[in-house]
Amino acid sequence: MITSFAPHAGAGTGDDVLNTSTAPGVRMSGSGGVRRIMPSIEVVAKEAGVSTATAGRALGGYGSVSAKSREAVLAAAERLGYRANSLARSMITGLTHTLGVLVPDIENPFFSRALRGIADTAHAKGWEVLLVNTDEDLTLERKALGVLAERRVDGMVVAPTDAADRDTLKAVIDAGIPVVLLDRRVPGLDADTVGIDNRAAARDATERLLKLGHRSIALLTGGDEHLRAKLARPGLRGVERIAGTTVGARTAGYRDALLEAGVEPRPELVSAEGFRREDAAEATTRLLALPEPPTAILALDSLLALGVLQALRRLGLRCPADVSLVSFDDADWAEAISPPLSVVAQPIYELGAEAGRLLLDRVQGSERRVTHRRLPTRFIERESARSLL
Amino acid sequence: MITSFAPHAGAGTGDDVLNTSTAPGVRMSGSGGVRRIMPSIEVVAKEAGVSTATAGRALGGYGSVSAKSREAVLAAAERLGYRANSLARSMITGLTHTLGVLVPDIENPFFSRALRGIADTAHAKGWEVLLVNTDEDLTLERKALGVLAERRVDGMVVAPTDAADRDTLKAVIDAGIPVVLLDRRVPGLDADTVGIDNRAAARDATERLLKLGHRSIALLTGGDEHLRAKLARPGLRGVERIAGTTVGARTAGYRDALLEAGVEPRPELVSAEGFRREDAAEATTRLLALPEPPTAILALDSLLALGVLQALRRLGLRCPADVSLVSFDDADWAEAISPPLSVVAQPIYELGAEAGRLLLDRVQGSERRVTHRRLPTRFIERESARSLL
DNA sequence: TTGTACGCGTTATCAC
DNA sequence: GTGATAACGCGTACAA
Numbered sequence: 173m174i175t176s177f178a179p180h181a182g183a184g185t186g187d188d189v190l191n192t193s194t195a196p197g198v199r200m201s202g203s204g205g206v207r208r209i210m211p212s213i214e215v216v217a218k219e220a221g222v223s224t225a226t227a228g229r230a231l232g233g234y235g236s237v238s239a240k241s242r243e244a245v246l247a248a249a250e251r252l253g254y255r256a257n258s259l260a261r262s263m264i265t266g267l268t269h270t271l272g273v274l275v276p277d278i279e280n281p282f283f284s285r286a287l288r289g290i291a292d293t294a295h296a297k298g299w300e301v302l303l304v305n306t307d308e309d310l311t312l313e314r315k316a317l318g319v320l321a322e323r324r325v326d327g328m329v330v331a332p333t334d335a336a337d338r339d340t341l342k343a344v345i346d347a348g349i350p351v352v353l354l355d356r357r358v359p360g361l362d363a364d365t366v367g368i369d370n371r372a373a374a375r376d377a378t379e380r381l382l383k384l385g386h387r388s389i390a391l392l393t394g395g396d397e398h399l400r401a402k403l404a405r406p407g408l409r410g411v412e413r414i415a416g417t418t419v420g421a422r423t424a425g426y427r428d429a430l431l432e433a434g435v436e437p438r439p440e441l442v443s444a445e446g447f448r449r450e451d452a453a454e455a456t457t458r459l460l461a462l463p464e465p466p467t468a469i470l471a472l473d474s475l476l477a478l479g480v481l482q483a484l485r486r487l488g489l490r491c492p493a494d495v496s497l498v499s500f501d502d503a504d505w506a507e508a509i510s511p512p513l514s515v516v517a518q519p520i521y522e523l524g525a526e527a528g529r530l531l532l533d534r535v536q537g538s539e540r541r542v543t544h545r546r547l548p549t550r551f552i553e554r555e556s557a558r559s560l561l
Numbered sequence: 562m563i564t565s566f567a568p569h570a571g572a573g574t575g576d577d578v579l580n581t582s583t584a585p586g587v588r589m590s591g592s593g594g595v596r597r598i599m600p601s602i603e604v605v606a607k608e609a610g611v612s613t614a615t616a617g618r619a620l621g622g623y624g625s626v627s628a629k630s631r632e633a634v635l636a637a638a639e640r641l642g643y644r645a646n647s648l649a650r651s652m653i654t655g656l657t658h659t660l661g662v663l664v665p666d667i668e669n670p671f672f673s674r675a676l677r678g679i680a681d682t683a684h685a686k687g688w689e690v691l692l693v694n695t696d697e698d699l700t701l702e703r704k705a706l707g708v709l710a711e712r713r714v715d716g717m718v719v720a721p722t723d724a725a726d727r728d729t730l731k732a733v734i735d736a737g738i739p740v741v742l743l744d745r746r747v748p749g750l751d752a753d754t755v756g757i758d759n760r761a762a763a764r765d766a767t768e769r770l771l772k773l774g775h776r777s778i779a780l781l782t783g784g785d786e787h788l789r790a791k792l793a794r795p796g797l798r799g800v801e802r803i804a805g806t807t808v809g810a811r812t813a814g815y816r817d818a819l820l821e822a823g824v825e826p827r828p829e830l831v832s833a834e835g836f837r838r839e840d841a842a843e844a845t846t847r848l849l850a851l852p853e854p855p856t857a858i859l860a861l862d863s864l865l866a867l868g869v870l871q872a873l874r875r876l877g878l879r880c881p882a883d884v885s886l887v888s889f890d891d892a893d894w895a896e897a898i899s900p901p902l903s904v905v906a907q908p909i910y911e912l913g914a915e916a917g918r919l920l921l922d923r924v925q926g927s928e929r930r931v932t933h934r935r936l937p938t939r940f941i942e943r944e945s946a947r948s949l950l
Numbered sequence: 951t952t953g954t955a956c957g958c959g960t961t962a963t964c965a966c
Numbered sequence: 967g968t969g970a971t972a973a974c975g976c977g978t979a980c981a982a
Contacts, residue, residue, distance in 0.1 A: 323648075
């Protein structure tokens with residue numbers, strides 16, 4: 173059983189550890205409380221009457237140690253509350269057993285669920301997770317990659333912003349730190365990726381709305397001005413250039429479906445006004461005020477869908493009677509609300525778990541070729557999309 | 562600008578770095594791709610033609626360096642893609658600039674939002690976050706605390722399970738690692754805590770339902786058998802013993818309100834059948850099948866509320882016409898659904914941010930007395946609770 | 951201003 | 967089976 177822990181002494185304060193007149197490793201703090209200083213392996217060895225090498229072998233379970241020595245060491249360690257210093261270990265082994273995880277927003281249910289997948293996988297194999305938020309900010313993302321590199325993480329799972337910094341990511345990979353891209357791909361980057369077939373999924377969802385008789389279908393992308401600029405061309409033709417990104421691919425799929433059904437894409441029905449709920453609410457209000465308002469809305473994530481529902485309430489409109497709604501991601505509330513929301517469900521946890529597996533595979537030395545995993549999506553039909561026929 | 566990163570060489574492979582005939586720090590990997598080895602400060606110093614000490618001063622911005630030397634070092638570092646090794650630095654300085662965060666379930670919106678608060682605060686002051694999930698499992702929690710200690714985190718924010726392992730936590734604190742308890746308190750533990758006044762908040766919510774004329778009010782605690790055993794006594798008298806925990810305090814507040822209104826608490830209306838959504842759905846179904854079913858339900862978190870709504874739908878019951886519902890936590894969907902959910906809103910982000918602040922305060926050496934922060938809650942009245950009068 | 955040398959706590963490599 | 971001892975990469979006295 174663990175009986176006590178103690179932090180490393182600050183630089184230059186550890187000398188008296190061995191000279192304490194009471195129990196070794198115990199000193200008084202300034203305010204009078206008892207404070208144990210983290211005993212090093214050297215202290216444990218001394219206490220057990222063996223060398224540090226033997227103590228290390230007994231504690232680490234490698235090499236060969238006599239039963240007698242091992243017992244003495246283990247007892248001493250327990251008595252002193254010894255905890256190995258993983259920093260020192262990492263310096264020598266070259267492994268931190270830490271995976272860096274970089275996401276735009278941990279509060280987004282997509283990423284918190286994916287994180288569970290990553291963390292569970294990592295944890296099962298003895299790795300821990302260092303988490304970094306970027307807030308969709310490119311500068312922060314760049315900095316965060318630097319921090320993770322300095323921490324010598326063994327690998328990274330990265331969900332880059334849509335305007336991802338390819339150069340920095342490339343530098344990380346060239347440096348030999350394995351990277352797996354989650355959800356979002358970065359064109360021209362030589363890294364494993366895990367995600368879904370965004371174009372096909374969006375196309376499928378759009379087709380379903382078309383089959384229900386909808387002809388005015390709005391798309392809530394959650395993108396920003398950056399994206400908006402690229403979408404401004406007639407017939408949404410600009411989208412081909414960004415089909416490598418998640419939002420781009422979904423927009424392309426939406427366009428594919430419309431064109432195949434003989435419906436001309438209307439740029440004013442494609443919104444890119446931010447990824448927050450309130451942004452979506454405002455976008456919805458604007459869309460429904462159009463001279464030719466949409467009869468259905470496709471939202472690219474559950475937070476945006478929430479914004480739509482909020483706007484509908486404010487406007488006194490009902491779903492699906494007045495407006496149909498379909499969303500990406502099967503949020504935990506999607507089935508519980510009235511009406512239950514029809515969604516494109518992604519296997520989010522599995523996405524994260526697979527990213528973790530691919531990464532650990534490389535961390536553990538596999539030199540296999542880069543792979544791109546596309547996990548299947550599932551359309552869950554509930555009651556938020558109604559037929560116009 | 563960062564041009565390249567590289568991992569530390571494995572033990573015993575770094576010797577040839579200085580002898581490479583092409584650019585220093587560059588080697589070929591087995592499969593032929595270019596792989597940069599993380600150059601140490603020694604390599605940078607050599608490249609710049611100065612000593613490691615001077616290089617260190619130039620890179621770290623301490624001591625005094627001539628402009629000329631600094632320039633040479635910075636240029637060399639840039640050329641070689643130097644990244645400091647924070648492991649080595651931590652060993653010297655005694656600071657990892659890492660905060661350990663231990664939560665039961667990162668997917669739970671409460672904890673993912675609180676984590677944002679912690680992480681933002683930490684990040685703003687130059688700390689990173691090492692995240693550990695415990696799944697409400699006591700054994701995992703114990704292990705996780707050990708891992709964080711071995712990683713030499715500078716401090717921890719811990720949201721312990723309700724049956725928290727006081728001894729292990731105490732060992733951590735005695736070891737001199739600052740700990741801040743989030744959301745859940747551990748009786749008899751000498752640590753800062755951040756949370757709300759659970760008893761008062763639950764009492765207030767219950768009183769509101771009573772004022773609306775409800776007399777049969779069910780409480781969905783999310784607890785398990787462990788808790789159930791303690792709640793089994795007539796009149797809920799067992800609750801006093803566990804009023805130190807979050808669920809216990811809320812249950813006590815619920816009881817307080819009932820007693821004051823002259824309503825005898827009925828143990829069969831207090832459910833402790835698990836914290837997952839499905840658990841809540843089943844509990845709801847059971848409650849509503851009672852001979853004297855509740856007319857209102859108070860759920861202790863938003864996930865449980867979701868389970869209630871799901872059950873109501875399955876049973877063909879409407880909220881609030883058939884059953885009123887009030888929940889803790891203002892989930893992002895609470896306002897968007899029909900009917901909008903009345904809730905006890907906690908300042909979750911602030912809770913996390915405050916925990917981060919208290920922790921960093923101690924990490925940076927403050928010896929102030931232990932404090933217990935109770936942040937105010939806010940009852941948000943919407944439309945899910947109806948009057949029976 | 952600069953350089954040398956030591957120490958942080960481990961693991962790994964030798965001899966014995 | 968055991969014990970010195972050399973790394974790992976950095977900060978920092980101390981001397982020059």
